[in-house]
Amino acid sequence: MARECRRVIEISRRPYAYRTSHRLDELEFVQPDGTQLKLLLKDLRRSELGPARRVKPRLVHNPRREVEAYRVLADANLGTPICHNSGKHWLLLEKVQGVELWQVGELATWVDVARWLAAFHDHFASKPPSSVALLDYDAPFFRLWPERARRKHPELRRVLSGYDRVIKLLISQRRTLIHGEFYASNILVAGSRIAPVDWEMAGMGPGVLDLAALLSGWGDSERTAIAAGYRDVSSEVLSAAQLHLALQWLGWSADWTPPPEHARDWLVEALAAAERLGL
Known part of the structure; x- marks a missing residue:
C-alpha cells in the first residue's frame, strides 16, 4: 500500500x-x-x-x-x-479534489454512483478479502441493534418482535466487501471519478446495506431511478436494509444524535420500513 x-x-x-x-x-x-x-x-x-x-x-x-x-x-x-x-x-x-455527492443535484450522477457501487460489490464478491480487522455483518451483528434502539425508543417493541425475519433476509444475500456508511456525505465526485472516503465501518456483508445508505433521503421515484443503476433488488430486501440502518443510528448511543449530514428522523424511517415489511 x-x-x-x-x-x-x-x-x-x-x-x-x-x-x-x-x-x-x-x-x-x-x-x-x-x-x-x-x-x-x-x-x-x-x-x-x-x-x-x-x-x-x-x-x-x-x-x-x-x-x-x-x-x-x-x-x-x-x-x-x-x-x-x-x-x-x-x-x-x-486529498481528492472533488465535491461531496450530497451537493450534486443531477440524478444522473447518483445513478453513476449506484453503478460504481455495483462494480465495487461485484469485484469483492469474486475476490473476498480476509481480515480480522474488517467488520463481520453477520447475524450476531444484526442482533445487536434492535435491543439497543428499543431501550431508547420503547415504541419500537411491537414492530421488532418479528425482527428475525429481517436478519434472515439480510444474511441470505450475497456477501461482499461493503463500505458500511455509504452515505452521500462520504462520497466524493471528481468528474467521472467516484471516490468514497471514511471506511471506518468497512466489512464483509450484504451489499444492499450500502445501496440503502445511498438511497436515504430520496423520495420513492428518485430511489427507484437510482437503484436501477445498481441492479434488481427486491423491495423486501431493500426495506430490511433500510430498517437495519435506521436501528443502527437509533442504537448508537442513548444520548447521541446524528451529525448534521445524517440528521434524519430515523425513528420515522424505522417505523416506515417496518410497516413496508408488515412487522
Missing part, C-alpha cells in the same frame, strides 16, 4: 476544515520537481475521535479497520483515494 518513497519537503500542516470524526490534518509538500502535493493525515486513535469519542460504541471502533480497508482497496483500481502510507493508527491519504 505504501508508495515508493521520494524526497519531499513539508511546508505546512493545519487541521482540515471538513473532518468528520477522527482528527484530520491537511499537509502540503513540495516535490523535487517543484510541484506541490496536498495530502490528508488521519489519526485513527480513539483519543482523536473528538466529540464522537463519548458516544461511538467501542464494539465498532477498531483503528486497524480503515488501514486494512485501504490495503484491500489499493489494487482494485476503482478510483478510491490513494493511500500513500500508513501506520498502526494513522493513514496518509490523497
